[in-house]
Amino acid sequence: xxxxxxxxxxxxxxxxxxxxxxxxxxxxxxxxxxxxxxxxxxxxxxxxxxxxxxxxxxxxxxxxxxxxxxxxxxxxxxxxxxxxxxxxxxxxxxxxxxxxxxxxxxxxxxxxxxxxxxxxxxxxxxxxxxxxxxxxxxxxxxxxxxxxxxxxxxxxxxxxxxxxxxxxxxxxxxxxxxxxxxxxxxxxxxxxxxxxxxxxxxxxxxxxxxxxxxxxxxxxxxxxxxxxxxxxxxxxxxxxxxxxxxxxxxxxxxxxxxx
Amino acid sequence: xxxxxxxxxxxxxxxxxxxxxxxxxxxxxxxxxxxxxxxxxxxxxxxxxxxxxxxxxxxxxxxxxxxxxxxxxxxxxxxxxxxxxxxxxxxxxxxxxxxxxxxxxxxxxxxxxxxxxxxxxxxxxxxxxxxxxxxxxxxxxxxxxxxxxxxxxxxxxxxxxxxxxxxxxxxxxxxxxxxxxxxxxxxxxxxxxxxxxxxxxxxxxxxxxxxxxxxxxxxxxxxxxxxxxxxxxxxxxxxxxxxxxxxxxxxxxxxxxxxxxxxxxxxxxxxxxxxxxxxxxxxxxxxxxxxxxxxxxxxxxxxxxxxxxxxxxxxxxxxxxxxxxxxxxxxxxxxxxxxxxxxxxxxx
Numbered sequence: 308x309x310x311x312x313x314x315x316x317x318x319x320x321x322x323x324x325x326x327x328x329x330x331x332x333x334x335x336x337x338x339x340x341x342x343x344x345x346x347x348x349x350x351x352x353x354x355x356x357x358x359x360x361x362x363x364x365x366x367x368x369x370x371x372x373x374x375x376x377x378x379x380x381x382x383x384x385x386x387x388x389x390x391x392x393x394x395x396x397x398x399x400x401x402x403x404x405x406x407x408x409x410x411x412x413x414x415x416x417x418x419x420x421x422x423x424x425x426x427x428x429x430x431x432x433x434x435x436x437x438x439x440x441x442x443x444x445x446x447x448x449x450x451x452x453x454x455x456x457x458x459x460x461x462x463x464x465x466x467x468x469x470x471x472x473x474x475x476x477x478x479x480x481x482x483x484x485x486x487x488x489x490x491x492x493x494x495x496x497x498x499x500x501x502x503x504x505x506x507x508x509x510x511x512x513x514x515x516x517x518x519x520x521x522x523x524x525x526x527x528x529x530x531x532x533x534x535x536x537x538x539x540x541x542x543x544x545x546x547x548x549x550x551x552x553x554x555x556x557x558x559x560x561x562x563x564x565x566x
Numbered sequence: 567x568x569x570x571x572x573x574x575x576x577x578x579x580x581x582x583x584x585x586x587x588x589x590x591x592x593x594x595x596x597x598x599x600x601x602x603x604x605x606x607x608x609x610x611x612x613x614x615x616x617x618x619x620x621x622x623x624x625x626x627x628x629x630x631x632x633x634x635x636x637x638x639x640x641x642x643x644x645x646x647x648x649x650x651x652x653x654x655x656x657x658x659x660x661x662x663x664x665x666x667x668x669x670x671x672x673x674x675x676x677x678x679x680x681x682x683x684x685x686x687x688x689x690x691x692x693x694x695x696x697x698x699x700x701x702x703x704x705x706x707x708x709x710x711x712x713x714x715x716x717x718x719x720x721x722x723x724x725x726x727x728x729x730x731x732x733x734x735x736x737x738x739x740x741x742x743x744x745x746x747x748x749x750x751x752x753x754x755x756x757x758x759x760x761x762x763x764x765x766x767x768x769x770x771x772x773x774x775x776x777x778x779x780x781x782x783x784x785x786x787x788x789x790x791x792x793x794x795x796x797x798x799x800x801x802x803x804x805x806x807x808x809x810x811x812x813x814x815x816x817x818x819x820x821x822x823x824x825x826x827x828x829x830x831x832x833x834x835x836x837x838x839x840x841x842x843x844x845x846x847x848x849x850x851x852x853x854x855x856x857x858x859x860x861x862x863x864x865x866x867x868x869x870x871x872x873x874x875x876x877x878x879x880x881x882x883x884x885x886x887x888x889x890x891x892x893x894x895x896x897x898x899x900x901x902x903x904x905x906x907x908x909x910x911x912x913x914x
Contacts, residue, residue, distance in 0.1 A: 467648040470615045473635040474642040475662035475711060485661075489652040 333547060340544040348541040354526065358549060361522040364438055365506035368446035369499050372453045377495065380457035381483070385466070398455070401448045409448055410515030417443065417516070440517035445506035452505050456498025460491035493561065500557045507550065567591045568612060568715065568748060573621030575611060582607050582772040584621060589765070591626065591714075594741050594749045596759040596780070598795065599769035605752040606645075608769070609717045612750065614638045626714060638715070641708025645720040647700040649692040655679075655703050656688040662711035678710045682736070698729035702736075709740070716740075718751040722758055734761055756796045760784070768792045785837065786910050793835045799881035800836040806911060815911055820877045822904070823853040826911035833912055838871065840908035841882040844901045845892050852903035860898045863889070870894075876902050 348354055383395060401409060417424045417434040424434060434440040464487050472482035488495075510524040518525060523546045531539035567590055574583035582604045589595050597605050610616040611623065614635035623630045625638060649658050659675045668674065679685040682702045687695065692703065701721060708716060721737070722730040741749055741762075753759055759766050760780050767777040768791075775789045787793035793801045804817030806828045815822040815834045822834060842852065858876035870889040872882045880902065894900070 465646075465648065467644045467646070468650060470610070470613075470635070471642055471644065471648040472650075472661070473615065474613055474638075474640050475707070476636050476665040477661075478636065481665065486650055486652070 336540060336544050336547065340541050344541045345544060348545050351542075353521075354523075354542055354545065357521045357523045357526045358546065360438060360441070360520055361507050361524070361546075362553070364441045364445055364522065365449075365503050367442045368449060368506045369453065369503045371442070371446050372450045372502055373495070373499055376450060376454045377457055380454050381461050381487070383454075384458045384461035399451050402451050406448055406509065406511030407515060410444060410512035413444055413447060413512060413516050434516060436517050436519050438517075438520060441513050441520070441522055444512035444516045445509050448509050448512050449502045449505035453495075453498040453502040456501060457491070457495050460494025460498070461487060463494065464490045496561050497558075500554070500561065503557075504550070504554050567624075567626055568750075569622075569624040570611075571622045571624075573611065573623060574619050575607060575616060576619055577607065580604065580607075580772060582611070585774055587767065587774065587777070589748060589750065591748050592745050593764050594751070594762060595765040595767060596751045596753060596763035597767045597769055598753060598756060598759045600754055600795070603769040604772040605769055606719055607772075609642070609719055609750065609752060612638075612715065613640050613642050613717055615642075639713045641705075641711065641713040641716045643701070643704045643708050643716070643718050643721060645723060647704040649695075649700055649703055649707075651692055653692070654688070655684065655690050655692060655695070658692060658703055659688075659707045659710055661707060666711065674710060675706075678706045682706045682709075696729075697724050697726070698733065701725065701729075701733060705736075705740070714746070714748060716747055716749045718749065720752055720754070722753070722755070730758075734758070737762060756784075768795060770795070786912075787835060788912050790833050793833070798835045799838050802834045802836075802878060803914060804832065804834065805830055806832045813911075815909065818877055820856070822909055823906045824909045824911050825906050828911050828913050831914040833914055835910045835912075836880070836904060836908060838881045838883040840904065841880065842903040843872070843874070843882060843884055843888070843892065843894070844903065847901050848903075850903055851905070853906040854902075854904040854909070856902045856904075858900055858902045860894055860896055860900060863894065863896065874900065874902055 379394075379398075383391065383398075404412075414435065415421065417427075417440070419425070419428065419433070419435055427434065432439055434443055468486050468490070469482045472486050473479075477485070507522075508524065509522075510528065513522055514525055514528070521529065523542070527539050527543045527546065530542055568587065569589075570585045570587040572583070573585040573587075574581065576582075580602075585608070597608060599605050607616060611618060612625075614630065614633055618631065625633070630638060650661065653661070656675055659678065660671050663671045663674055675688070676685065679688055682705060684699060684702045684706060687699060687703070692700065695703065701724075705721075718737075722733055725733060737749070737751070741747070751759075751762060763780045765777060766780045766783045768775045768783060768789075770791050776783055776787065776792045783792065784796045784798075787796060787798065790801055790803075802815075802817040804815055806813055806815050806824070806826060808814065809821065809823075813824050813826050813828075815824045815826070815832065817834070824834065826832075842850070847855075856876040858874040858880070860872055861875045861879065862873040864871040865886075866883070868886060869883050870886050872884065872889075872894065874880045874882055882902070892900070
């Protein structure tokens, strides 16, 4: 037993290092930011509009993924087909490529002078320097978070439940909406939250596709570049706080629903 | 009636069939086989949950090859019940009725719940039910839509003995009260098959090795696998020859007088309860008479299972009372008598 105790103690110490590693910078920025400058920043129109833009763009990116990604996640979870693993790897790509490179790639196919970019501009949709561009960049880099969670959710629903529903007379869509979807719901919601969180923290891809209008991460960077650390700190702290509050409350909401 | 002709289905390395099956409308059939035999796949094919690669399937005279499960009038109960965990007991049972836009859902659910003895559970969450209760809910859910066919996948395997016995009674009652309902029941337990089946289909490696009345399958297996699976202990490989014009089964140095049309390589089975033991040699009508030594005795409650060495090991069951009266013990010499008609011979 003594041996096991020592072993656990070492693990606890190592674990503490990781926790401090994450907590310290966040704690530090909070201490370093005077409360009056935080309040001042919270009244800054540019800051408010950029936070609004960030959160809404993230929301739309997530809604887009939920709408189009849910069917894909279901198919990936349920069916074995040739190239399935290829499709899965494609979906994971945005996680492994540098996000600035992702931004360049997006700009290359969606820029003003590209075929796709031009085709969309005919119907009034522009990707560069617009909220739509921001949403697109966010969706690109964060969609794996939703798809993978949704896929796991669908895989966790026993196939036999759907089969039983069929024998009882349910159509494919009826079985999906009354059995599979409700049972996978928690995974889907938590995947959507993760995706949304990832979307609002995106910087690299957005800064290339749409520097303006400025989302919060770009605003922090811009203030740091133009005015220095002290001036960018309150904005950074405010965004961290809002993100923490939003993320924690969403988590709590879904957890309560689960019980 | 359910009719399969040359039905096959490949699933990875496993091949089901070719199956040729005929199940009468209103009959109770038990599909018996070890796990991995293809029993569940067989059921899913009847239910339309799995398509055939070749062959035909007809249900109640209709070609069912392209008939989706929704239109086959089938109740399917999976081994783990497959109750919908996002619904309470009432909603589980009402599911099929709601899809049929039934009026009177409440009285219908109430009625089947009373029949199955679960009327007090209707508002309960399915996660909180015992295995036996879940099984009843699954049965109620399948039966409430009044199907033509009821498919039961290992319905007793997850239940304790008391619940299983209770459910056997229940299944018998369902079978009696619904003369048009064709029931197919999967199990790996031969006793379960004996107590319920009108017809047994023994399955292994994707094929049906033998089908027929349970007693007949037990007494006259056509295959060594079937013989051992139905619990026969005495299975011997040998060959059938003729001795003074009467058929004789030979295995090792032993010769058994048998009644058979077989010739050449064959198997013989002897039911353990068909063997007579005596201490003194005695003249009886039994044509086979051996001397043996008791090698092992196992207490089976009311019965005693002996292993007697007569040149080969022979398992014999006798009552405990007889064993005591004859003072049988390990190493005791005895006489073994087997009627020629008690030996079942089939071709190897």
